Amino acid sequence: MCGGALREFLDLGRQPVSDAFRAPDATDEEFFFRLAVGHCTECTMVQLLEEVPREKMFHADYPYHSSGSSVMREHFTRTARHFLDCELTGEDSFLVELGCNDGVMLRTVHEAGVRHLGVEPSAGVGEVARGKGIRVRTAFFEESTAREIAAEDGRADVVYAANTLCHIPYLDSIFRGLDAVLTGGGVFVFEDPYLGDIVERASFDQIYDEHFYFFTARSVAALAARHGFELVDVERLTVHGGEVRYTLARKGARPVAEAVGALLAEETERGLTEPATLDAFATRVAAIRDQLIALLVKLKEEGHSVVAYGATAKSATVANYCGIGPDLIPFVTDTTPAKQGKLTPGSHLPVVTPDRFASPYPDYALLFAWNHAEEIMSKESAFRASGGKWILYVPDVHLV
Numbered sequence: 056m057c058g059g060a061l062r063e064f065l066d067l068g069r070q071p072v073s074d075a076f077r078a079p080d081a082t083d084e085e086f087f088f089r090l091a092v093g094h095c096t097e098c099t100m101v102q103l104l105e106e107v108p109r110e111k112m113f114h115a116d117y118p119y120h121s122s123g124s125s126v127m128r129e130h131f132t133r134t135a136r137h138f139l140d141c142e143l144t145g146e147d148s149f150l151v152e153l154g155c156n157d158g159v160m161l162r163t164v165h166e167a168g169v170r171h172l173g174v175e176p177s178a179g180v181g182e183v184a185r186g187k188g189i190r191v192r193t194a195f196f197e198e199s200t201a202r203e204i205a206a207e208d209g210r211a212d213v214v215y216a217a218n219t220l221c222h223i224p225y226l227d228s229i230f231r232g233l234d235a236v237l238t239g240g241g242v243f244v245f246e247d248p249y250l251g252d253i254v255e256r257a258s259f260d261q262i263y264d265e266h267f268y269f270f271t272a273r274s275v276a277a278l279a280a281r282h283g284f285e286l287v288d289v290e291r292l293t294v295h296g297g298e299v300r301y302t303l304a305r306k307g308a309r310p311v312a313e314a315v316g317a318l319l320a321e322e323t324e325r326g327l328t329e330p331a332t333l334d335a336f337a338t339r340v341a342a343i344r345d346q347l348i349a350l351l352v353k354l355k356e357e358g359h360s361v362v363a364y365g366a367t368a369k370s371a372t373v374a375n376y377c378g379i380g381p382d383l384i385p386f387v388t389d390t391t392p393a394k395q396g397k398l399t400p401g402s403h404l405p406v407v408t409p410d411r412f413a414s415p416y417p418d419y420a421l422l423f424a425w426n427h428a429e430e431i432m433s434k435e436s437a438f439r440a441s442g443g444k445w446i447l448y449v450p451d452v453h454l455v
Contacts, residue, residue, distance in 0.1 A: 056226060056268075056278060059097025063104060064333040065262070065340065066091045071400035072111050073263040073371035074119065078397055085401065086111060090372065092262060092269075098277040099328040101250055101269040103262075106224050109195060112265055113176045113222075116393065119368065120180060121156040121217075123390065126430050128159055130294050131217070135163035142213045142242065143169050151204060151211045151236060153196045153245075154219030158184030165189050172208060174200060197225065201232030210238045218295065221247040221268045230282035233303075243284070243303040251327055252297025256450040259340040259376075260369035260423075261296060270299065271327055272318040279303050288312040296426040296449070344377050346452040351383045351421075360417040361446070363387035364431065365424025366394050366406045373423065373448070374402035381405070384421060388412045413437070419454075421446045428455075 070090040077085070091104040122128055143150060148169055155161050155173025157180045164171045165188055173191040175181035181191045194200050204211075214237060223229055233243050248261045250269040262269070276286040287309045288302035299318070326332045354361050363370070363379075366389035373379065379402055386405045389395065394406045412420070416438050422445050424431060432445065432455070439445075445455040 056100045056102070056274075057095060057098040057281065059095040061093040061102070061104065062096055062330065063091055063093040064330070065259075065337040067259065067262060067340075067372060067376045069401075070264065070375050071371060072107060073265060073368040073400060074112065075400045076366070076394050076397035076406065077400065077403070079405070081398075087401070088264070090262065090264070090376075094328055094330075094333060095274075098274055099271065100274040100278070101271075101328065101333075102224075103264075103267050106267065107264045109176070113195075116179060119156070120183070120391070121159040124427055124430065126427065127294065130292075131160035132163050134215075134217075135160050135167075138213055138215070138244075139164065139167050139169065143167075145212065147209075148213075149209060149211045150213045150215060153214065153216040154222070155184055155189070155191060156180045158187045158189040158191070160215070160217065161189045162187050170208070172204060174204075196223075196232060197228040198231040198235065201236040205236045210241065211236050212238055212241050214241070214243045216243075216245040218247060218298075220245045221270060222265050224267050226268075226278060227282070230278075230284065234283065237305075239305065240308055241304070242287075242309070244300060245303075246292055246298050246300040248295060249291070249297050249299040251299075251322065251325070254327065254332065254336045256296065257336065257339040257343060258296050258449045259343070260367075260372045260449075263369050263372045265368060270301070271322055272299070272301075272315060273322055273328070275301050275303075276315075276319070280306075285309075285311065286315055289314050289318050291318075294426075343448050343452060347373075347446075347448050348377050348379075350446065350452055351379065354419055355383060359419055361419040361421060362412065362417045363404065363421040363423055364412065364435075364445075365389060365422065365427070366391070366399055366404075367423050370423035371400045371402070374399060374404065379404075379421075386411065387423065416441045416443050418442075419444050419446050425449050 067090040069087045088105050093104050094101045150171045152173045155175045174196045176195045184191050250271045253261050284303045285306045287304050290300040292298040363384045366387045386407045
């Protein structure tokens with residue numbers, strides 16, 4: 056990001072594209088890359104060391120739908136209402152969302168009659184958003200896209216991105232685009248997984264092909280300053296296993312909230328991006344791998360039935376790093392129709408419909424979708440009532 060030297064601290068091995076689910080009879084060769092993570096010795100940005108071509112990850116068949124979780128639907132409704140109350144108050148306000156997915160956030164903005172545009176490279180989910188009446192441009196956001204939007208629609212009061220900016224290696228083009236499309240007093244608001252939570256919880260499965268950067272307040276402040284912007288606010292979020300919402304404005308355009316200084320001070324006190332901290336995180340990750348494999352092998356040897364729950368993108372990291380294949384887990388259940396009947400990337404676990412989970416209930420269920428644990432466990436209370444136990448691996452391997 057700044058040209059500084061990168062120091063590798065974690066290698067999660069040979070990994071596939073996390074959402075490249077395969078038909079059981081597919082014969083084409085799978086794409087793999089080395090999933091390694093490093094940090095910049097200058098600006099402290101943490102990032103992947105190998106970049107996966109964006110077209111391999113975000114395309115017409117991209118299977119993830121943001122509306123699939125009631126928790127996330129509520130989260131994005133609150134986010135939209137915040138923008139409507141605090142930022143989109145002018146007569147002709149305009150909001151642009153990067154990576155709008157199926158329109159879960161923009162739907163509220165649309166229903167309020169506020170001008171908006173979603174920029175979504177994955178045509179399938181973008182078409183779902185259009186079906187809700189949402190304006191969507193099928194494209195990757197970059198400087199050229201932003202200039203076209205500004206010419207056609209005018210400048211935006213808010214540019215928003217959720218779980219999207221961390222996907223984009225070419226941040227220089229993004230910020231030139233922001234400069235072109237934002238009004239003078241406009242804000243860029245984005246939320247992404249927070250390195251502080253990943254390190255604290257050892258949630259190593261947050262690291263996969265789509266997540267290229269792992270932000271902190273310090274690295275975001277450095278990123279913003281390089282491009283004439285300023286970090287003016289931060290907010291800790293509980294969704295997706297712990298995120299931070301960052302608000303950026305042009306330098307001097309807005310006062311800097313006290314929360315920024317507080318989070319910067321906390322990161323310094325924790326030594327969050329110090330080599331010793333990151334090396335200790337890597338050691339914990341290796342221990343979790345060893346403990347999880349040992350538990351699954353032990354349960355199999357004892358004759359227990361074990362399945363997996365939630366064919367998430369991040370489960371690709373766990374399954375492939377830990378070597379979890381059909382010999383240990385016969386299938387993973389998932390509610391996403393586009394994934395059902397296919398095999399998980401790399402590990403080739405069969406993805407089945409949710410009804411298989413209760414036909415009959417297994418003895419144990421490995422919860423890949425741990426960031427939705429409360430919602431899932433409430434929904435699947437009959438599993439616990441039958442004597443079943445959940446296997447979780449964040450922040451360590453344990454049973455619930």
